Amino acid sequence: MIMRFIKLTTAALALGMTAGVSQADDLRFTVWTGSEAHLSMLNEFADGFKATHPNTNITFETIPFADYVQKISLQIGGGNPPDMGWMLEGTAPTFIQSNILADVSDTLQATANYNFEDLSPSAMGLWQKDDAVYGVPFSTSPFVIFYNQSLLDAAGLDNPNELHAKGEWTWGALRDMADTLADAEQGIYGFETMDGQGYDGRVWEVLVPLVRSYGGDVWQGDTCTLNSATAVEAVQVYHDMIFKDQSAVPPGEMGDFFNGKAALTYTQISRASKLDEADFDWGIAPMPSGKAGSAPIIGQAAVVVFKDSPNRALAEEFLAYMTNEAGVARMAEFFPPARASVLGSDAFLNSNSRLTPSAMRIVANEINNGSVMPSHVNMPVIKSATRGTFDKLWKADADIEAVFTEACSRINKQLTRK
Amino acid sequence: MLSVVLKTFGDLMSALVSQKKNLFSGETLSGWLFISPMMFGFLCFFIIPVIAIFGYSVTEWNILSQDSTFVGLQNYQEIFTENEEFWLVVRNSLVFAGGLVPLNIALALVLALALNQKFTGVVFFRTVYFAPVITAGAAWAIVWSFLLQKESGGVNQLLALIGIDGPNWLREPNWAMFAVIMTRVIKNVGLNMILYLAALQSISPDYVEASSLDGATPWQRFRHIIWPLLAPTTLVISIVTVVGSLKVFDHIYLMTGGGPESGTLVLAYYIYERAFEFFEIGYASALAVILFVLTLVLTVGQWLLKQKEQ
Known part of the structure; x- marks a missing residue:
C-alpha cells in the first residue's frame, strides 16, 4: 500500500515536472483598445505566430487609455512588466530615457525580409537613438474630421470635403457648420472634441491642432510658447463655439458623434x-x-518590448512578425502604416472596408504632411502639472492668455528640468 | 476579525511579558499558531509596507528607472517650503473631511433614530439606506457622474422641475467638492446608521421609561439619556469616518480626477499622482507619511477629547 502511494506520488511529481518543461510560453501584450474589431485582428497575429511557435500563447491585455501609462509604470515598478505593449509617442522619450525599453534593432536586422529601411525615417524619429531601436510604429494615424452626412444633407450644407476642394475648409467654416447643425431640442451638438475627452484626458489633442494651424506651437526648444497671441486667438475660436455659439459639447456633458449626438468631431480613423x-x-x-494654413497632426503609437520581460527574445520575434510588411498591411485596416511601401500602395487605399479609396487618400495625404504631437522626456509630468490650469479654460469668462501664461510657467519648469 | 487577532496577539504578548506562561507552552503555542496566518498577512501587507514608506520617504526614487538615492529630509523640506500645491491639497482634504464627517454622523444618527421606531415597512427602509454601502464604489461614482451632468443629468432635470437652474456640478471647483462630499455621504451613511441602530437597540428600555416617568421631554430624553449612552459608538464612528475621509481616493479618481482646477485634489489622490504620474515614489512616500501623521493626530485627538469629556 505504502509502495503504491510512493509510486503514485513520484509519478505525479514527474508528470508535473515534465509538464513544467513543456509548458507554453505566455506573452502578455498590453493595449489600450477594447474594440472587438481591433482585438480580433490582434488575435489573428497571435494565431499566425503560433504556426511557427506552437507553444506560444499571446494574451492581449486591455488597459483604458486614460490609465495606460500609470498602470504600465506600476507594473514595471512592481517588477512585473508586460512582455510587450503599445506605447504612445508622448511617453516614448520618458520610457527610453528610463532605460526600460528593449533595443530591438538586432532582432529586426536579423529577421529575414523585414526590410527595415522601408520604415519611414520621420516616423521612426522618436523610436531610434543612435543605432538602437526602441519600438516600431504600428500606427501613424492622422487626426481627421468625421462628419454626419445625413445631418448635412438635411441642412442643405456642403460637406467638409466639398469645402476643402474649394479651399474653404477652415476652422471658421467648421464653426459656422457646427453652429448651423446644432439642435438643442433634439439633443444634437454641432461639434464634439476628440473622443469626448477634450476637457480631460485629451485636452492637448484639442489645443495642439488649433494652435499649430494658426502658426503657433506649445513650445519651441526649452521655451513654452502657448501664451503667444496666435495660440490665444486659435483657442478663442473653440472657446466661442462652446460658450457663445453653444454648438460644441460643453464640459460636463456627453454628446457622442458615433451615436449621432454630434454632427462633427475629429479623431483617428481607427474609430x-x-x-x-x-x-x-x-x-x-x-x-x-x-x-497659417493646414497643419495636420499625426498621433503615433508603436509596439515596444520591455527590457525586463522574462520572454524578451520571443517578444522581439513577435514584434518583428507583427510589423513586417504583411503585418503592417494587415493592420492598415485600422492603423495607418509607417511603411512607405504600404502607404503608397493600392492595397492601402483598399485596406479599410469602412473607408473608400478617396477617403484613404485623405489619410495618406495627412500622414505625408503631418507632424506628431509634442513629446518630451517630462511629458507625463507636464500633462499632470497643467491639468488643473487648463481646467480654467472651460469657463465662459475665461482669460485664455492668463491661463496659458500660468500653464507656461508650469511647462517651462519641466522643459528645463533634467 | 482583525480586532480578535490583535486582541489575541496582545494577550500573548502580555503573557510573555509577565512571564506567567511559557512562550511555547501548549495553550500559548496554540494561540500563536491560530493567529499566525492572519499575522503573517498583516505583517507582509501592512506593517512592512508602512515601515518601508518611512524608508522610501528619505529617498529620491524614480519608479521607471529604479534609480534610488538617499536624500535625507529633502522631500519633506520641499513639501513644506517649496510646494504651494501641497497646502491647497491639505486644505482640500480638511474641507472634504470637515464636510463629510459631521454630515455623515448627523444623518446616520437621524436615520437610526427614525428607523428605530416601530412602523410598517421599517425593514424595507433600513435595507434601502444600507444598499449603497454594498454597491461597488466604481459603479456608484460613474452613475453619479452621469446624474450630475449640467444639462442632461438627472439631478439638474429634477431641479429644473422646481425652477432651479442647477450648476455644472463636476466642472465648477466649489460645486465639485460639494458633489463628491454628498455622493460619498449617501454611499456610506448606511454603515454608520446600522452601528447607531445597534447601539440604540442595546439601550435598556428601563432608562427611557424611568426618564418618562420623571417627566422628561423627548428632547431631554435624547440629550441626557440616549446621546451620552451612544458616546462610545459615536467615538468609533467618528474615528472610522475621519480616517476614511482622509483616505478617500477611488471616489475622487472616478468622479473628478482631482479637478476641476485642483478643487478636489485631496491628499490620497495627490500621493497617487506624484507616485504614478510623476513617477516620484520617494516624494509620494513623504506625502504618505504626512497623511499618516495627520490621520494619527486627528484620531488620537478625538480619543483624548472623548476621554476628557468622560
Missing part, C-alpha cells in the same frame, strides 16, 4: 469601426486650416 452600426451616413475629411 471608424465604431460606426459599423451607425444609422446615418458619414464621411471623413482633412483637418480644417487655420490662419
